[in-house]
Amino acid sequence: MATGIKNKVVILGMGCSEFGERWDASPEDLMVEACAEALADAGIEAGQLDAAWFSTHMDDVGTGRGGTPMGIALRLPDIGVTRVENFCAGGSEAVRGAVYAVASGACDIAIALGVEKLKDTGYAGLPMATVGTYIPQWYPNAVAPANFAQLATAYAHRHRIEPALLKRALAHVSVKSHANGALNPKAHLRKPITEAQCLNAPIIAAPLGLFDCCGVSDGAAAVIVTTPDIARGLGKRDLVAFKALQVVTSNGWEMQGNDWDGSYLHTTRVAARRAYAEAGIERPREALSLTEVHDCFSITELVTLEDLGLSEPGQGVRDVLDGAFDADGRVPCQIDGGLKCFGHPIGASGIRMLYEIYLQLLGRAGQRQLAQPSLGLTHNLGGQPSQNVCSVSIVGLWDA
Amino acid sequence: MIGITAYGGYIPRLRLSRQAVGEANAWYAPQLRGRPGTRSLANWDEDSVTMAVAAARDCLGAAPDRQALRALLLASNTLPFAERLNAGIAAGALRLDDGIEALDLGGTPRAGLSALCQGLARARAGLGDTLVLAADQRHTRPASAQELEVGDGAAALVVGSGAVLAQWLGSGVVSVDFVDHFRATGETVDYHWEERWVREEGIARLVPQAVAQALAEAGVDAAAVDHFIFPTPFARLDGQIAQRCGVRAAALADNLADTVGDTGTPHALLMLAHTLERAQPGQLILLAQFGSGAQALVFRVTDHVRHARPARGVSGWLARGVEERQYTKFLAFKGTLALERGMRGEQDRKTALSTAWRHRQALLGLVGGRCRVTGQVQFPPGRLSLAPGQWLQDTQEPYPLADRGARIASWSAEYLSWHPAPPHHYGQIDFDGGGRLLMDFTDLEVGDVEVGTAMELVFRIKDRDDRRGFTRYFWKATPLRGPASAT
Numbered sequence: 001m002a003t004g005i006k007n008k009v010v011i012l013g014m015g016c017s018e019f020g021e022r023w024d025a026s027p028e029d030l031m032v033e034a035c036a037e038a039l040a041d042a043g044i045e046a047g048q049l050d051a052a053w054f055s056t057h058m059d060d061v062g063t064g065r066g067g068t069p070m071g072i073a074l075r076l077p078d079i080g081v082t083r084v085e086n087f088c089a090g091g092s093e094a095v096r097g098a099v100y101a102v103a104s105g106a107c108d109i110a111i112a113l114g115v116e117k118l119k120d121t122g123y124a125g126l127p128m129a130t131v132g133t134y135i136p137q138w139y140p141n142a143v144a145p146a147n148f149a150q151l152a153t154a155y156a157h158r159h160r161i162e163p164a165l166l167k168r169a170l171a172h173v174s175v176k177s178h179a180n181g182a183l184n185p186k187a188h189l190r191k192p193i194t195e196a197q198c199l200n201a202p203i204i205a206a207p208l209g210l211f212d213c214c215g216v217s218d219g220a221a222a223v224i225v226t227t228p229d230i231a232r233g234l235g236k237r238d239l240v241a242f243k244a245l246q247v248v249t250s251n252g253w254e255m256q257g258n259d260w261d262g263s264y265l266h267t268t269r270v271a272a273r274r275a276y277a278e279a280g281i282e283r284p285r286e287a288l289s290l291t292e293v294h295d296c297f298s299i300t301e302l303v304t305l306e307d308l309g310l311s312e313p314g315q316g317v318r319d320v321l322d323g324a325f326d327a328d329g330r331v332p333c334q335i336d337g338g339l340k341c342f343g344h345p346i347g348a349s350g351i352r353m354l355y356e357i358y359l360q361l362l363g364r365a366g367q368r369q370l371a372q373p374s375l376g377l378t379h380n381l382g383g384q385p386s387q388n389v390c391s392v393s394i395v396g397l398w399d400a
Numbered sequence: 401m402i403g404i405t406a407y408g409g410y411i412p413r414l415r416l417s418r419q420a421v422g423e424a425n426a427w428y429a430p431q432l433r434g435r436p437g438t439r440s441l442a443n444w445d446e447d448s449v450t451m452a453v454a455a456a457r458d459c460l461g462a463a464p465d466r467q468a469l470r471a472l473l474l475a476s477n478t479l480p481f482a483e484r485l486n487a488g489i490a491a492g493a494l495r496l497d498d499g500i501e502a503l504d505l506g507g508t509p510r511a512g513l514s515a516l517c518q519g520l521a522r523a524r525a526g527l528g529d530t531l532v533l534a535a536d537q538r539h540t541r542p543a544s545a546q547e548l549e550v551g552d553g554a555a556a557l558v559v560g561s562g563a564v565l566a567q568w569l570g571s572g573v574v575s576v577d578f579v580d581h582f583r584a585t586g587e588t589v590d591y592h593w594e595e596r597w598v599r600e601e602g603i604a605r606l607v608p609q610a611v612a613q614a615l616a617e618a619g620v621d622a623a624a625v626d627h628f629i630f631p632t633p634f635a636r637l638d639g640q641i642a643q644r645c646g647v648r649a650a651a652l653a654d655n656l657a658d659t660v661g662d663t664g665t666p667h668a669l670l671m672l673a674h675t676l677e678r679a680q681p682g683q684l685i686l687l688a689q690f691g692s693g694a695q696a697l698v699f700r701v702t703d704h705v706r707h708a709r710p711a712r713g714v715s716g717w718l719a720r721g722v723e724e725r726q727y728t729k730f731l732a733f734k735g736t737l738a739l740e741r742g743m744r745g746e747q748d749r750k751t752a753l754s755t756a757w758r759h760r761q762a763l764l765g766l767v768g769g770r771c772r773v774t775g776q777v778q779f780p781p782g783r784l785s786l787a788p789g790q791w792l793q794d795t796q797e798p799y800p801l802a803d804r805g806a807r808i809a810s811w812s813a814e815y816l817s818w819h820p821a822p823p824h825h826y827g828q829i830d831f832d833g834g835g836r837l838l839m840d841f842t843d844l845e846v847g848d849v850e851v852g853t854a855m856e857l858v859f860r861i862k863d864r865d866d867r868r869g870f871t872r873y874f875w876k877a878t879p880l881r882g883p884a885s886a887t
Contacts, residue, residue, distance in 0.1 A: 122743050125816055133752030137763055137862065138780070138874045140826035140840045141747070141817055149812035150827055157810075157851035205814035206823070206846075255838065256778045256786045258830050262810040386828065386838065 004278040008103045010231050010239040010398055012224045013042025016355045019219035019343035020188035027056075027063045027117045028073040030220035034348075035074050035113060038222040042109075043234060046074060049224070050107030052081040055094035055114035056347040058127065062117040063347075070113060087382025088296065089247070090114060091221065091350025092391035096245050098225050108230055114352075115220035116345030125216055126346075145205035145213055145297065147384035152207050152299040154262030159314035163207060169317040170298040171198035174211045174340060176326050177295065181337025183367040188217040188343030212298040217343025221351035223358075228398055239398035240361050243279035243375070246271040247391045255386040267390035268307035268379065275377075275392040276309075284309050288331050288394075289373030290360060292353035294381035295338040304379055305333065308392070327368065335360065335368050350380035350391060357395050402523045403564030403699060408459025408710035409673040410451050410535075410554040411660055411717035413843050414441040414724045418548050424727035429543040439661030441724055442537045442552035444733045444820035445842055445860040448476040449486050450873065451554035452535040453493045453859040455666070457803075459556035459673075460531070461711030466494065469558070470528030471501040473518055475511035475665050478536045479504060480871045482585075489873060490533060492764030493859045495800060508691035509536075509631075512555065512665045516697065519559035520568050529560030534666035539588040542736055546590070549633040551661025555669035565708045566676065566685060566699035569620060572613025574693035578602050599634060603690045604644060610694035611645045611686065618698035622646030625698075626683035627675045629653045631667035632690065647686065659718060674714035679705055720881050732820065745818035749863040751872045761798060766857060766875045768835050769796030777801075777834030802875060805832035806855045813846060829855055829877050842876040854880040 015037025017030045025033070039046060054070040056063040063069050067081030086093040091114035098110035121127045126144055130136075156166050175195055181187040193211060201209035231239055248267040254260040272284075281287045291308065295301035302316045310331055311319040319325070325333035336342050336356035339349060357376030359365040375396035382389040415438035422433040442451065452474055460466055472494075474487035481489075487502035505511045505518075512534030519530030535554035540546040559568075580598040581590045592598075607630070615622055628651040630638045635657075642652055653675050655662075663670055668689040675685060679701045688696035710716075724730065731737035761767040762780045769781025773795045778786045781799075785792040811827025825841035827849075841849065842860055849855075855877040862874035 128744065128747055128817070133755040134759060134780075136749070137751065137756060137759070137872060138837075138839075140838060141819075141824070141863070142826060142838070143814055143817045145816055146812040146814035146824070146826065149814065150810035153812060153827070153851055154810035202815075203823075204816055205812045208812075251788060252778075252786055253788055255828075256836060257776065258809075258834055258836050262828060 005099060005103055005245050006243050006279055007228070007241045007398060009099045009225050010228050010241045011358055011395070012044070012109065012226045012231050012234065012236065013038045013040070014223045014355050014358050015041060016186060016221040016352055017219050018186045019217045019345060021119050022218035023119065025218065027069065027115050030117065030218060031070060031073045031113060031115050034220035034222040035111070038111070038224050042224045044109065044224070047077045048109055049076060049079060049111050051079055051098070051101050051110045052076055053094035053097035053110070053112040054081050054083045055085070055090035055112070056083065056116060057085055057087065057090055058116065058118065058129070058346065062120055063115060086389045088294065088344070088346050088349060089380045089382030089389040089391045090347045091352070092378065092380040092393060093247065093350070095223060095351060095354060095393065096247060098223070099242055099245060102225050102227060109224060109226045111222060111224045112351060113220065113222040114348035114350065116347045117218050118216050118345060119218050143205070144384065145208055148297040148300055149205040149208045150262060151303055151385045155299065155303055158261050158263035161317055165317060167199060167207060168195065169302060169320045170212050171195045172320050173295070173298040173301050174198050177334045177338045177340035180327055180335050180368060181341025184337050184342060187337040187341050188215040189337070189341040208297055208299065214296050214339035215341060215343040217345050219343055219345035219348050219352070221348045221355050223351055223354055238362055240358050240395050241398035242393065243396050244275035244392070244394040246275040246278065247389065249389045250383070250387045262385065264303055264313065265307050265381070265385055265388065265390060267388055268304055268381070268392070271390045271392040272308045275394055279394045281394070285331065287375055288377050289375050290332045290335055290357065290370060291377045291379065292336065292338065292356050293333060293379040295334055295340050296344065296381070300381065301333065301338070308377065308379060332370060335365070335370060350378065353378035353380060354393065354395065361395070361397055401564050401567050402520060402561050403559065403567040404557050405529065405560050405562065405564050406459050406463040406558040406708055407673040407676050408455050408461070408556045409670045409714040409717060410455035410458055411440050411714065411721070412442045412446055412451070412552050413720060413722055414443060415439065415659065415721040416441040416730050417723050417725045420725040420727055421548055425543040432543065432545070432548060435548050437658040438721070438723060439548060440551040440553055440663070441730055441733065443843060445876070446537065446552070447480045447861060447871065448478045448535040448537050448554070449480055449489050450860050451537065451552065452476070452533040452556070453490050455535065455554035455556035456490065456494055456531060456533055458710045458712050459558060460494065462708050463558050467497050468529050469496055469500060469531050471519065471522055471530040472496060473503050473505055473515040473530060473532050475505040475515040475534040476536055477506045477509065477511065477665050478538055479506065489764065492760060493873065495765040495767065506665070509664050509667070510689040510691040510695045512669045513687065513689050513695040513697065516557060516559065516669065517571055517573070517695065523560045529558055532557045532559060532669070534669050536664035536666055538664055539734055541589050542731060546592070549662055551663045553660060553663035553666055553670055555666040555673050557669060563704050564702060565704040566701050569698040569700055570614050570617030572610040572617065572696045574606050574610045576606065576693045578606060578692065595634065599637060603632065603637065603641065606694040607641055607688055607690050608645050610696040611688050614686070614696035614698050620684055620698050623648060624684055625651050625686040627651055627653050627679060627685045629668055629671045629675060629685065629687045630689070631655055631662055631671060633662040659721065670714060673710065676705060677713050677715055681705060741818045744816070748867065749865040750868065751865060751870055756872070763874060765800060766802040768799045768801050770799035771795050772797060775834070777831065779835055779837050799835070801831055801835055802857045806830065806857065806877060808849055808851055808853045808855060809836065810851060811841070811849055825849065840876045841878060843878040848879050856880045
């Protein structure tokens with residue numbers, strides 16, 4: 001019988017580069033920036049790392065394939081570097097690898113690092129990825145905004161929500177994240193915006209407008225993990241421990257069957273249920289202090305909050321407009337600005353989410369620090385609503 | 401009895417306003433101003449193959465059994481492939497038997513009639529039913545008279561024996577190298593000779609010869625003809641030819657010049673399909689077309705004409721037209737105007753031919769899989785059925801989806817990627833009886849669709865690989881429209 005990951009592994013240190021249009025930096029520079037901060041935070045040398053997990057999605061935009069880009073950039077001490085890739089959930093996948101390695105006892109200290117250098121592609125959005133030889137012969141030449149916009153059309157239909165009301169709720173999601181991101185010195189987009197700006201922005205993919213889409217950024221983030229005993233042995237006092245790590249991957253049910261109505265993320269619901277069980281959480285709305293969810297688009301955040309059980313199905317619009325997820329709301333969401341404003345370097349995003357929860361739990365979040373948070377959740381999504389990889393991680397202060 | 405057993409046609413939804421063309425070109429070619437009516441315009445994702453398939457589906461919707469077809473003849477002077485059997489693409493899309501004889505024909509606008517004659521000859525020889533398809537999507541130079549005169553379209557007939565709706569009575573043909581226009585291999589636009597010479601020395605002399613032969617073989621007097629079908633872009637020439645042939649003026653069939661324009665190779669067959677919709681049993685039809693000589697056929701309509709109806713018919717296609725006033729859209733769709741594509745338009749659209757072959761049933765015929773155990777329908781088909789919790793291997797049987805009803809489950813219309821006709825619409829389509837696809841939408845405007853909108857499937861160009869000159873095809877969803885909802 002699996003006992004889960006709860007309290008078996010803690011964070012020894014974390015680092016995150018500044019996200020944004022990093023014209024000044026190469027992927028190697030970004031990796032060094034994130035890793036140097038993580039090592040300093042952990043109080044160890046790179047030579048003390050036993051194993052590494054490396055997350056990057058677009059191998060053709062400067063990071064390269066395999067594990068060598070990370071091994072070389074960080075001059076790692078001849079350790080194994082495993083490159084993982086699970087679309088936008090790759091960062092969380094890397095964390096899972098490192099955490100499981102430590103939990104298994106196979107190594108003492110492991111690092112997970114994610115990096116993406118998107119701004120050298122020349123695209124304003126994500127470059128089109130190749131998906132083999134068969135799918136392009138029948139599948140639409142689809143882009144992420146339209147894949148997620150379908151979540152909005154199906155959601156509005158399922159819950160009979162007037163398009164104008166849904167647009168307002170989506171605008172509130174983005175206004176909130178911009179307000180939060182404005183207080184984050186590492187965020188890509190740091191200007192507050194108004195509801196009117198959102199509502200009047202050009203349509204990218206109906207019904208999503210420009211401000212419903214997250215930033216496409218350069219950046220890197222890293223986490224160093226170990227056991228609670230080793231962390232204490234290294235002099236760490238306040239420890240942030242993993243309470244749950246769940247990944248659920250679509251099996252084709254959503255896209256090939258007719259039962260899914262397209263208004264929610266099936267994998268998120270399953271991953272959340274398993275994560276809450278693993279962490280021993282019965283009432284997430286009361287238990288969670290904050291969340292960092294995969295807000296690649298405003299509709300994704302709104303629906304995810306329902307799928308995580310933080311709003312009832314169909315009530316996300318009302319809760320969002322009531323400010324339940326604002327910085328001063330019931331469960332603040334994207335207090336660091338989220339993908340929307342912190343930015344979305346694909347391979348790094350899952351680790352960046354963890355970085356914010358980690359800072360908040362340790363009281364190190366500066367101007368955006370929440371009052372005494374104890375438990376945070378990250379939700380990291382790769383793919384598209386009808387076919388995806390979903391990760392739900394819960395971290396909290398170590399209490400075992 | 402040998403003759404036509406089913407008929408159908410296809411006219412693209414878009415109808416380019418001649419006035420809009422005249423206004424756009426007035427600075428350069430003021431003589432083109434003031435032309436009335438519209439001409440049909442193929443969407444960017446249509447070509448002669450897709451239009452031929454559309455016409456065939458219009459026709460075969462009424463045919464009893466596709467598998468009875470023994471031959472498919474595709475006549476066109478604008479086939480997308482010079483080498484790759486275009487008729488073979490159509491046969492795959494129509495899910496016809498692999499044992500079918502499929503041929504491409506061309507070289508003259510009357511190749512449609514030549515294909516019809518070949519089909520009749522096969523029937524007479526006891527070689528079974530033939531699907532005759534004709535389609536053209538011609539290229540013209542901007543600000544030319546031809547730009548206004550021609551149109552895009554297709555027609556389809558099944559010819560064979562048995563329950564024919566129009567009995568073949570006789571044919572006539574004149575094959576001579578009279579060059580009124582020509583197009584060298586590799587060129588895209590026709591070169592035309594002087595109109596008066598073409599009318600007097602060509603059409604007026606050669607067509608009556610073919611007509612006379614056909615009438616003689618049929619044993620029919622010209623004055624007895626009830627419907628005279630003779631496509632020509634020259635105004636009133638059809639009436640003059642009728643008179644010269646001894647055919648009554650009242651017998652002259654509508655040449656669709658005001659709405660569709662001259663579609664070229666398919667035009668005589670398109671007019672025939674239009675005529676058959678209202679022809680009465682016992683009536684005589686004379687069909688003629690000019691080109692490198694001339695060809696003519698005579699048919700007598702039978703009682704079966706009352707029952708063998710096309711799915712939508714030329715009248716149905718005519719009624720669902722939408723006027724297009726964007727001249728630059730027309731140019732862009734025809735490839736005459738290279739619009740800025742941005743970086744997203746740089747995508748390589750190379751086709752893996754081995755993959756296309758392996759999945760040919762799914763890709764060309766839109767055939768999914770239906771699990772014999774669960775009844776679940778899925779696309780693409782695979783070795784394992786979609787049955788969470790169960791391992792059901794090799795339990796699927798082929799399940800065609802193209803002719804089933806469908807509805808939108810989710811959708812969007814995006815302006816981000818490069819698309820020839822933005823915004824790029826696509827979404828999830830749920831089929832009646834099961835099955836779901838995320839697929840491209842086509843032939844629609846912003847505001848035409850929402851969740852739950854009834855859709856139908858059409859065979860279209862999926863992508864063009866400009867670098868290698870390859871066109872790949874797949875199916876798209878379009879709002880289900882009856883004639884009542886036209887324009």
